[in-house]
Amino acid sequence: MADAEYNPRDWDTQPAYLSPEYKSTILRSPGKPLIPLPQSLSEVTGPVFGHEALNPLDNDLTKNGIKTGGEPLGERIIVTGRVLDEKERPQANTLIEIWQCNAAGRYIHAADQHDAPLDPNFFGGGRCVTDENGVYKFTTVKPAAYPWGNHTNAWRPAHIHFSLFGPAFVTRLVTQCYFPGDPLLSLDPIFNATPKAHGNALVMDFSLDVTEEGFALGYKFDFVLRGRKATPMET
Amino acid sequence: MARRQTPSQTVGPFFAYGLTPEQYGFDQMTSLGSGAMAGADTDGTRIRLEGRVYDAEGAVVPDAMIEVWQADAQGRYAHPADGRGSNAGFSGFGRFGTGTDPENRFIFDTVKPGSVGAGQAPHLNLVVFMRGMPLHAYTRVYFPDEAEANATDPVLALVPADRRGTLIATAKPGSSGGYVFDIHLRGDRETVFFDV
Numbered sequence: 079m080a081d082a083e084y085n086p087r088d089w090d091t092q093p094a095y096l097s098p099e100y101k102s103t104i105l106r107s108p109g110k111p112l113i114p115l116p117q118s119l120s121e122v123t124g125p126v127f128g129h130e131a132l133n134p135l136d137n138d139l140t141k142n143g144i145k146t147g148g149e150p151l152g153e154r155i156i157v158t159g160r161v162l163d164e165k166e167r168p169q170a171n172t173l174i175e176i177w178q179c180n181a182a183g184r185y186i187h188a189a190d191q192h193d194a195p196l197d198p199n200f201f202g203g204g205r206c207v208t209d210e211n212g213v214y215k216f217t218t219v220k221p222a223a224y225p226w227g228n229h230t231n232a233w234r235p236a237h238i239h240f241s242l243f244g245p246a247f248v249t250r251l252v253t254q255c256y257f258p259g260d261p262l263l264s265l266d267p268i269f270n271a272t273p274k275a276h277g278n279a280l281v282m283d284f285s286l287d288v289t290e291e292g293f294a295l296g297y298k299f300d301f302v303l304r305g306r307k308a309t310p311m312e313t
Numbered sequence: 314m315a316r317r318q319t320p321s322q323t324v325g326p327f328f329a330y331g332l333t334p335e336q337y338g339f340d341q342m343t344s345l346g347s348g349a350m351a352g353a354d355t356d357g358t359r360i361r362l363e364g365r366v367y368d369a370e371g372a373v374v375p376d377a378m379i380e381v382w383q384a385d386a387q388g389r390y391a392h393p394a395d396g397r398g399s400n401a402g403f404s405g406f407g408r409f410g411t412g413t414d415p416e417n418r419f420i421f422d423t424v425k426p427g428s429v430g431a432g433q434a435p436h437l438n439l440v441v442f443m444r445g446m447p448l449h450a451y452t453r454v455y456f457p458d459e460a461e462a463n464a465t466d467p468v469l470a471l472v473p474a475d476r477r478g479t480l481i482a483t484a485k486p487g488s489s490g491g492y493v494f495d496i497h498l499r500g501d502r503e504t505v506f507f508d509v
Contacts, residue, residue, distance in 0.1 A: 085318075087318070092448055104445075105370055106446050107498065107499070110505075112450075112508035113508065118429070120436070123395055125346070162316060173345070177327065186339070201330065247509075250440065251319060252324050253321050254322040268322060268447070277320070302318050
Protein backbone atom coordinates (compact mmCIF):
# COMPACT_ATOMS: atom_id res chain seq x y z
CA MET A 79 0.00 0.00 0.00
CA ALA A 80 1.30 3.42 -0.89
CA ASP A 81 1.67 6.13 1.70
CA ALA A 82 -0.45 8.69 -0.14
CA GLU A 83 -3.99 7.64 -0.92
CA TYR A 84 -6.57 9.72 -2.65
CA ASN A 85 -10.19 10.20 -1.74
CA PRO A 86 -12.54 7.82 -3.53
CA ARG A 87 -14.58 9.01 -6.45
CA ASP A 88 -17.52 10.99 -5.11
CA TRP A 89 -20.21 8.99 -6.85
CA ASP A 90 -22.89 11.48 -5.79
CA THR A 91 -21.44 14.06 -8.16
CA GLN A 92 -20.62 11.77 -11.08
CA PRO A 93 -22.82 10.72 -14.00
CA ALA A 94 -23.78 7.06 -14.28
CA TYR A 95 -22.15 5.05 -17.05
CA LEU A 96 -25.60 4.07 -18.26
CA SER A 97 -27.64 7.22 -18.80
CA PRO A 98 -30.28 6.00 -21.28
CA GLU A 99 -31.45 9.43 -22.47
CA TYR A 100 -27.90 9.84 -23.76
CA LYS A 101 -28.39 7.01 -26.20
CA SER A 102 -24.78 6.12 -26.94
CA THR A 103 -24.36 5.02 -23.33
CA ILE A 104 -26.63 2.03 -23.90
CA LEU A 105 -24.04 0.11 -25.92
CA ARG A 106 -20.99 1.72 -24.39
CA SER A 107 -21.43 1.34 -20.64
CA PRO A 108 -20.07 -1.48 -18.52
CA GLY A 109 -22.80 -3.94 -17.58
CA LYS A 110 -21.26 -5.27 -14.40
CA PRO A 111 -20.42 -3.34 -11.24
CA LEU A 112 -16.92 -1.93 -10.92
CA ILE A 113 -14.60 -3.93 -8.70
CA PRO A 114 -13.11 -1.88 -5.84
CA LEU A 115 -9.32 -1.67 -6.09
CA PRO A 116 -7.26 -0.46 -3.10
CA GLN A 117 -4.83 2.21 -4.26
CA SER A 118 -1.23 1.13 -4.74
CA LEU A 119 1.77 2.81 -6.30
CA SER A 120 0.15 2.20 -9.69
CA GLU A 121 -2.79 4.41 -8.81
CA VAL A 122 -1.13 7.19 -6.80
CA THR A 123 1.46 7.92 -9.46
CA GLY A 124 0.69 9.37 -12.87
CA PRO A 125 2.24 11.18 -15.79
CA VAL A 126 4.04 14.43 -15.04
CA PHE A 127 3.98 17.26 -17.57
CA GLY A 128 5.98 20.42 -17.14
CA HIS A 129 5.71 23.88 -18.61
CA GLU A 130 8.55 22.93 -20.95
CA ALA A 131 6.20 20.61 -22.84
CA LEU A 132 4.15 23.55 -24.05
CA ASN A 133 4.46 26.24 -26.67
CA PRO A 134 3.85 29.89 -25.70
CA LEU A 135 0.62 30.16 -27.72
CA ASP A 136 -0.86 26.88 -26.54
CA ASN A 137 -3.26 28.66 -24.15
CA ASP A 138 -4.36 31.31 -26.65
CA LEU A 139 -6.80 29.81 -29.13
CA THR A 140 -7.30 33.19 -30.78
CA LYS A 141 -3.69 33.00 -31.96
CA ASN A 142 -2.60 29.36 -32.13
CA GLY A 143 -4.58 28.44 -35.24
CA ILE A 144 -4.08 31.42 -37.52
CA LYS A 145 -3.49 30.26 -41.09
CA THR A 146 -4.44 33.21 -43.28
CA GLY A 147 -3.13 36.08 -41.20
CA GLY A 148 -6.54 37.12 -39.92
CA GLU A 149 -8.04 36.49 -36.53
CA PRO A 150 -10.68 33.90 -35.74
CA LEU A 151 -14.28 35.08 -35.94
CA GLY A 152 -16.45 35.13 -32.85
CA GLU A 153 -16.81 36.65 -29.45
CA ARG A 154 -13.44 36.63 -27.64
CA ILE A 155 -13.57 35.19 -24.15
CA ILE A 156 -11.18 34.52 -21.31
CA VAL A 157 -11.69 31.40 -19.22
CA THR A 158 -9.74 31.23 -16.00
CA GLY A 159 -9.88 29.73 -12.55
CA ARG A 160 -8.12 27.35 -10.25
CA VAL A 161 -7.61 23.64 -9.97
CA LEU A 162 -8.26 22.57 -6.38
CA ASP A 163 -8.92 19.51 -4.31
CA GLU A 164 -11.89 19.11 -1.99
CA LYS A 165 -10.09 21.04 0.74
CA GLU A 166 -9.41 23.90 -1.67
CA ARG A 167 -5.72 23.11 -1.79
CA PRO A 168 -4.35 24.44 -5.10
CA GLN A 169 -3.16 21.82 -7.56
CA ALA A 170 -0.02 23.30 -9.06
CA ASN A 171 1.73 22.12 -12.21
CA THR A 172 -1.19 20.16 -13.54
CA LEU A 173 -1.79 19.89 -17.25
CA ILE A 174 -5.11 21.13 -18.65
CA GLU A 175 -5.97 20.39 -22.27
CA ILE A 176 -9.02 21.86 -23.98
CA TRP A 177 -10.82 21.50 -27.29
CA GLN A 178 -13.93 23.13 -28.67
CA CYS A 179 -15.87 23.98 -31.80
CA ASN A 180 -15.58 27.39 -33.44
CA ALA A 181 -17.97 30.32 -33.17
CA ALA A 182 -20.21 28.76 -35.83
CA GLY A 183 -20.56 25.42 -34.04
CA ARG A 184 -18.13 23.43 -36.16
CA TYR A 185 -15.21 21.28 -35.01
CA ILE A 186 -12.12 21.00 -37.14
CA HIS A 187 -12.26 17.22 -36.65
CA ALA A 188 -12.78 15.36 -39.93
CA ALA A 189 -15.69 13.40 -38.46
CA ASP A 190 -17.71 16.57 -37.81
CA GLN A 191 -20.08 16.84 -40.76
CA HIS A 192 -22.24 19.65 -39.37
CA ASP A 193 -23.00 22.09 -42.19
CA ALA A 194 -21.49 25.15 -40.56
CA PRO A 195 -18.36 26.89 -41.77
CA LEU A 196 -14.86 26.10 -40.61
CA ASP A 197 -12.78 29.09 -39.63
CA PRO A 198 -9.37 29.10 -41.35
CA ASN A 199 -7.90 30.95 -38.39
CA PHE A 200 -9.30 28.82 -35.60
CA PHE A 201 -7.96 25.44 -34.57
CA GLY A 202 -9.86 24.84 -31.32
CA GLY A 203 -7.26 22.96 -29.28
CA GLY A 204 -5.21 24.38 -26.44
CA ARG A 205 -3.49 23.60 -23.19
CA CYS A 206 -1.70 25.05 -20.22
CA VAL A 207 -0.13 24.01 -16.94
CA THR A 208 -1.41 25.50 -13.69
CA ASP A 209 0.88 27.87 -11.78
CA GLU A 210 1.93 27.53 -8.16
CA ASN A 211 -1.51 28.75 -7.04
CA GLY A 212 -3.32 26.25 -9.23
CA VAL A 213 -4.39 29.00 -11.63
CA TYR A 214 -4.98 28.41 -15.33
CA LYS A 215 -6.06 30.82 -18.06
CA PHE A 216 -7.21 30.41 -21.66
CA THR A 217 -8.08 33.01 -24.27
CA THR A 218 -10.42 31.74 -26.97
CA VAL A 219 -13.66 32.52 -28.78
CA LYS A 220 -17.04 31.48 -27.49
CA PRO A 221 -18.07 28.13 -28.99
CA ALA A 222 -21.59 27.79 -30.43
CA ALA A 223 -24.36 25.24 -30.12
CA TYR A 224 -24.51 22.53 -32.77
CA PRO A 225 -26.95 19.75 -33.68
CA TRP A 226 -26.30 16.09 -32.93
CA GLY A 227 -28.12 12.86 -33.63
CA ASN A 228 -29.27 11.79 -30.18
CA HIS A 229 -32.93 12.65 -30.81
CA THR A 230 -35.06 14.89 -33.02
CA ASN A 231 -33.86 18.49 -32.99
CA ALA A 232 -31.14 17.74 -30.46
CA TRP A 233 -28.62 20.56 -30.00
CA ARG A 234 -25.62 20.51 -27.73
CA PRO A 235 -25.36 23.61 -25.54
CA ALA A 236 -22.18 25.58 -26.16
CA HIS A 237 -19.35 23.96 -24.23
CA ILE A 238 -15.61 23.60 -23.91
CA HIS A 239 -14.03 20.18 -23.33
CA PHE A 240 -11.45 20.02 -20.55
CA SER A 241 -8.96 17.27 -19.73
CA LEU A 242 -7.00 17.41 -16.47
CA PHE A 243 -4.42 15.09 -14.95
CA GLY A 244 -3.83 16.20 -11.39
CA PRO A 245 -1.07 14.57 -9.38
CA ALA A 246 -2.01 10.90 -9.89
CA PHE A 247 -3.66 8.54 -12.34
CA VAL A 248 -6.73 8.44 -10.06
CA THR A 249 -7.16 12.21 -10.20
CA ARG A 250 -7.67 12.15 -13.97
CA LEU A 251 -10.70 14.17 -15.05
CA VAL A 252 -12.27 14.76 -18.46
CA THR A 253 -15.30 17.00 -18.51
CA GLN A 254 -17.17 19.77 -20.32
CA CYS A 255 -17.92 23.27 -19.09
CA TYR A 256 -20.97 25.27 -20.11
CA PHE A 257 -22.09 28.87 -20.25
CA PRO A 258 -24.52 30.43 -17.77
CA GLY A 259 -28.10 31.01 -18.82
CA ASP A 260 -28.06 28.67 -21.82
CA PRO A 261 -31.64 27.46 -22.51
CA LEU A 262 -30.25 24.27 -24.08
CA LEU A 263 -28.77 23.04 -20.81
CA SER A 264 -31.99 21.62 -19.40
CA LEU A 265 -32.59 19.79 -22.70
CA ASP A 266 -29.15 18.20 -23.03
CA PRO A 267 -28.90 14.50 -22.09
CA ILE A 268 -25.13 14.72 -21.62
CA PHE A 269 -25.38 17.61 -19.18
CA ASN A 270 -28.40 15.97 -17.55
CA ALA A 271 -26.54 12.70 -17.01
CA THR A 272 -24.85 14.48 -14.12
CA PRO A 273 -26.88 14.18 -10.93
CA LYS A 274 -29.35 17.06 -10.74
CA ALA A 275 -27.86 18.51 -7.58
CA HIS A 276 -24.43 18.77 -9.19
CA GLY A 277 -25.04 19.60 -12.85
CA ASN A 278 -24.65 23.29 -12.18
CA ALA A 279 -21.14 22.52 -10.99
CA LEU A 280 -20.29 22.42 -14.71
CA VAL A 281 -21.56 25.91 -15.54
CA MET A 282 -18.99 28.67 -15.67
CA ASP A 283 -19.58 32.01 -13.95
CA PHE A 284 -19.57 35.20 -15.96
CA SER A 285 -17.08 37.59 -14.37
CA LEU A 286 -16.72 41.28 -14.98
CA ASP A 287 -13.47 41.11 -12.99
CA VAL A 288 -12.00 38.73 -15.54
CA THR A 289 -13.46 40.65 -18.48
CA GLU A 290 -10.83 42.75 -20.21
CA GLU A 291 -11.88 46.24 -21.21
CA GLY A 292 -12.39 46.51 -24.95
CA PHE A 293 -11.11 42.99 -25.60
CA ALA A 294 -12.88 39.95 -24.20
CA LEU A 295 -15.62 38.77 -21.83
CA GLY A 296 -14.47 36.81 -18.81
CA TYR A 297 -15.63 33.52 -17.33
CA LYS A 298 -14.46 31.78 -14.19
CA PHE A 299 -14.46 28.10 -13.40
CA ASP A 300 -12.74 26.12 -10.65
CA PHE A 301 -12.06 22.41 -11.04
CA VAL A 302 -12.13 20.16 -7.99
CA LEU A 303 -10.06 16.99 -8.25
CA ARG A 304 -9.81 14.11 -5.83
CA GLY A 305 -7.52 15.13 -2.98
CA ARG A 306 -5.26 13.18 -0.69
CA LYS A 307 -7.04 11.46 2.13
CA ALA A 308 -6.72 13.12 5.48
CA THR A 309 -4.15 11.49 7.71
CA PRO A 310 -5.17 10.84 11.33
CA MET A 311 -3.23 13.97 12.35
CA GLU A 312 -5.38 16.15 10.12
CA THR A 313 -8.80 14.91 11.17
CA MET B 314 -15.22 18.85 2.81
CA ALA B 315 -15.55 22.29 1.44
CA ARG B 316 -15.85 21.40 -2.21
CA ARG B 317 -17.28 18.48 -4.16
CA GLN B 318 -15.47 16.76 -6.99
CA THR B 319 -16.17 18.21 -10.43
CA PRO B 320 -18.47 15.90 -12.40
CA SER B 321 -17.00 14.03 -15.34
CA GLN B 322 -18.43 14.30 -18.86
CA THR B 323 -17.81 12.25 -21.97
CA VAL B 324 -14.69 12.91 -24.03
CA GLY B 325 -17.04 13.01 -27.03
CA PRO B 326 -16.25 12.14 -30.65
CA PHE B 327 -14.00 15.08 -31.48
CA PHE B 328 -11.15 14.79 -28.99
CA ALA B 329 -8.50 13.95 -31.54
CA TYR B 330 -7.17 17.39 -32.46
CA GLY B 331 -6.99 18.41 -28.82
CA LEU B 332 -5.55 15.26 -27.27
CA THR B 333 -3.90 13.24 -30.05
CA PRO B 334 -3.22 15.87 -32.74
CA GLU B 335 -0.16 14.36 -34.40
CA GLN B 336 -1.66 10.88 -34.61
CA TYR B 337 -4.66 12.31 -36.46
CA GLY B 338 -2.64 14.51 -38.80
CA PHE B 339 -3.12 17.91 -37.17
CA ASP B 340 0.08 19.92 -37.30
CA GLN B 341 -1.04 22.85 -35.16
CA MET B 342 0.02 21.26 -31.88
CA THR B 343 2.47 18.62 -30.80
CA SER B 344 1.18 15.51 -29.04
CA LEU B 345 1.96 15.11 -25.35
CA GLY B 346 1.35 11.39 -25.52
CA SER B 347 1.33 8.82 -28.29
CA GLY B 348 1.65 5.12 -28.99
CA ALA B 349 5.43 5.39 -29.32
CA MET B 350 6.34 5.16 -25.64
CA ALA B 351 9.80 3.59 -25.76
CA GLY B 352 12.67 5.61 -27.15
CA ALA B 353 15.96 4.33 -28.50
CA ASP B 354 17.56 4.70 -25.08
CA THR B 355 14.83 3.06 -23.05
CA ASP B 356 15.98 0.00 -21.16
CA GLY B 357 13.89 -3.12 -21.33
CA THR B 358 12.24 -5.70 -23.51
CA ARG B 359 10.35 -4.11 -26.37
CA ILE B 360 6.71 -5.06 -26.63
CA ARG B 361 3.76 -3.99 -28.74
CA LEU B 362 0.40 -3.89 -26.97
CA GLU B 363 -2.56 -3.65 -29.27
CA GLY B 364 -6.27 -4.19 -29.03
CA ARG B 365 -9.72 -3.11 -29.98
CA VAL B 366 -12.68 -1.83 -28.03
CA TYR B 367 -15.99 -3.63 -28.57
CA ASP B 368 -19.40 -2.27 -27.66
CA ALA B 369 -22.29 -4.26 -26.21
CA GLU B 370 -23.26 -5.57 -29.66
CA GLY B 371 -19.71 -6.56 -30.54
CA ALA B 372 -19.10 -3.65 -32.89
CA VAL B 373 -15.58 -2.24 -32.90
CA VAL B 374 -15.46 1.28 -31.44
CA PRO B 375 -13.67 3.65 -33.86
CA ASP B 376 -13.65 6.72 -31.62
CA ALA B 377 -12.25 5.56 -28.29
CA MET B 378 -9.19 7.05 -26.66
CA ILE B 379 -6.97 4.81 -24.59
CA GLU B 380 -4.41 5.99 -22.07
CA VAL B 381 -1.85 3.77 -20.41
CA TRP B 382 0.39 4.40 -17.44
CA GLN B 383 3.12 1.96 -16.60
CA ALA B 384 6.32 1.39 -14.71
CA ASP B 385 9.63 0.99 -16.49
CA ALA B 386 11.38 -2.34 -16.97
CA GLN B 387 12.67 -2.15 -13.41
CA GLY B 388 9.18 -1.58 -12.02
CA ARG B 389 9.68 2.11 -11.24
CA TYR B 390 7.25 4.90 -12.03
CA ALA B 391 8.45 8.26 -13.36
CA HIS B 392 6.67 10.14 -10.59
CA PRO B 393 7.72 11.80 -7.31
CA ALA B 394 5.64 9.34 -5.26
CA ASP B 395 7.95 6.57 -6.45
CA GLY B 396 11.14 7.44 -4.59
CA ARG B 397 13.27 4.85 -6.34
CA GLY B 398 14.09 7.03 -9.33
CA SER B 399 12.91 6.22 -12.81
CA ASN B 400 14.39 5.12 -16.06
CA ALA B 401 15.54 8.36 -17.64
CA GLY B 402 13.75 9.10 -20.86
CA PHE B 403 10.80 6.80 -20.25
CA SER B 404 7.68 8.63 -19.12
CA GLY B 405 5.46 5.55 -18.87
CA PHE B 406 2.51 7.40 -20.39
CA GLY B 407 0.85 6.53 -23.66
CA ARG B 408 -2.24 7.77 -25.44
CA PHE B 409 -3.83 6.49 -28.64
CA GLY B 410 -7.15 7.04 -30.41
CA THR B 411 -8.76 4.14 -32.24
CA GLY B 412 -9.68 6.26 -35.27
CA THR B 413 -6.54 6.08 -37.39
CA ASP B 414 -5.68 2.38 -37.64
CA PRO B 415 -7.54 0.62 -40.49
CA GLU B 416 -8.64 -2.03 -37.99
CA ASN B 417 -9.43 0.55 -35.32
CA ARG B 418 -6.80 -0.82 -32.98
CA PHE B 419 -4.97 1.05 -30.28
CA ILE B 420 -1.26 0.35 -30.53
CA PHE B 421 1.42 1.00 -27.92
CA ASP B 422 5.08 0.35 -28.63
CA THR B 423 6.67 0.22 -25.22
CA VAL B 424 8.74 -1.91 -22.87
CA LYS B 425 7.47 -4.65 -20.66
CA PRO B 426 7.05 -3.23 -17.17
CA GLY B 427 8.76 -4.80 -14.21
CA SER B 428 6.95 -5.66 -11.00
CA VAL B 429 6.32 -2.52 -8.98
CA GLY B 430 6.62 -4.48 -5.75
CA ALA B 431 4.08 -5.32 -3.04
CA GLY B 432 3.55 -8.65 -4.74
CA GLN B 433 2.11 -7.10 -7.85
CA ALA B 434 2.61 -8.88 -11.15
CA PRO B 435 3.83 -6.80 -14.11
CA HIS B 436 0.96 -4.78 -15.49
CA LEU B 437 -0.06 -1.62 -17.28
CA ASN B 438 -2.78 0.66 -15.98
CA LEU B 439 -5.26 1.51 -18.72
CA VAL B 440 -8.09 4.01 -19.00
CA VAL B 441 -10.87 3.98 -21.58
CA PHE B 442 -12.53 7.18 -22.79
CA MET B 443 -15.14 7.43 -25.52
CA ARG B 444 -18.26 9.06 -26.80
CA GLY B 445 -21.12 7.43 -24.90
CA MET B 446 -19.02 6.97 -21.76
CA PRO B 447 -19.76 9.81 -19.29
CA LEU B 448 -16.99 8.69 -16.96
CA HIS B 449 -13.68 7.09 -17.93
CA ALA B 450 -13.16 3.45 -16.98
CA TYR B 451 -10.05 2.01 -15.32
CA THR B 452 -8.68 -1.43 -16.01
CA ARG B 453 -5.32 -3.24 -15.95
CA VAL B 454 -3.38 -5.27 -18.49
CA TYR B 455 -1.47 -8.31 -17.25
CA PHE B 456 0.80 -10.65 -19.22
CA PRO B 457 0.16 -14.25 -20.26
CA ASP B 458 3.81 -15.23 -19.71
CA GLU B 459 3.71 -14.22 -16.04
CA ALA B 460 1.44 -16.97 -14.78
CA GLU B 461 3.36 -17.45 -11.57
CA ALA B 462 3.31 -13.75 -10.67
CA ASN B 463 -0.30 -13.39 -11.77
CA ALA B 464 -1.29 -16.22 -9.45
CA THR B 465 -0.25 -14.19 -6.41
CA ASP B 466 -1.13 -10.70 -7.63
CA PRO B 467 -3.30 -8.99 -4.98
CA VAL B 468 -5.43 -7.14 -7.52
CA LEU B 469 -6.19 -10.16 -9.68
CA ALA B 470 -7.11 -11.91 -6.44
CA LEU B 471 -9.93 -9.38 -5.97
CA VAL B 472 -11.45 -10.43 -9.29
CA PRO B 473 -13.74 -13.45 -9.54
CA ALA B 474 -11.73 -16.29 -11.06
CA ASP B 475 -13.98 -16.58 -14.09
CA ARG B 476 -13.35 -12.95 -15.02
CA ARG B 477 -9.60 -12.72 -14.41
CA GLY B 478 -8.86 -13.74 -17.96
CA THR B 479 -10.34 -10.48 -19.23
CA LEU B 480 -7.36 -8.68 -17.66
CA ILE B 481 -4.66 -10.86 -19.19
CA ALA B 482 -3.41 -10.02 -22.66
CA THR B 483 -2.79 -12.82 -25.14
CA ALA B 484 0.43 -13.34 -27.04
CA LYS B 485 -0.01 -12.27 -30.64
CA PRO B 486 0.59 -15.31 -32.83
CA GLY B 487 3.65 -15.07 -35.04
CA SER B 488 4.97 -11.94 -33.39
CA SER B 489 7.89 -11.29 -31.11
CA GLY B 490 6.85 -9.22 -28.14
CA GLY B 491 3.34 -8.70 -29.43
CA TYR B 492 0.37 -8.80 -27.09
CA VAL B 493 -3.33 -8.35 -27.75
CA PHE B 494 -5.68 -6.85 -25.18
CA ASP B 495 -9.23 -6.45 -26.41
CA ILE B 496 -11.70 -4.50 -24.32
CA HIS B 497 -15.33 -5.62 -24.19
CA LEU B 498 -17.77 -3.19 -22.64
CA ARG B 499 -20.53 -5.71 -22.01
CA GLY B 500 -21.45 -9.33 -22.46
CA ASP B 501 -19.89 -12.71 -21.66
CA ARG B 502 -16.38 -11.39 -22.09
CA GLU B 503 -16.97 -8.06 -20.37
CA THR B 504 -13.66 -6.59 -19.29
CA VAL B 505 -13.24 -6.01 -15.57
CA PHE B 506 -13.29 -2.30 -14.73
CA PHE B 507 -12.14 -1.04 -11.37
CA ASP B 508 -13.34 1.53 -8.88
CA VAL B 509 -10.00 3.03 -7.89
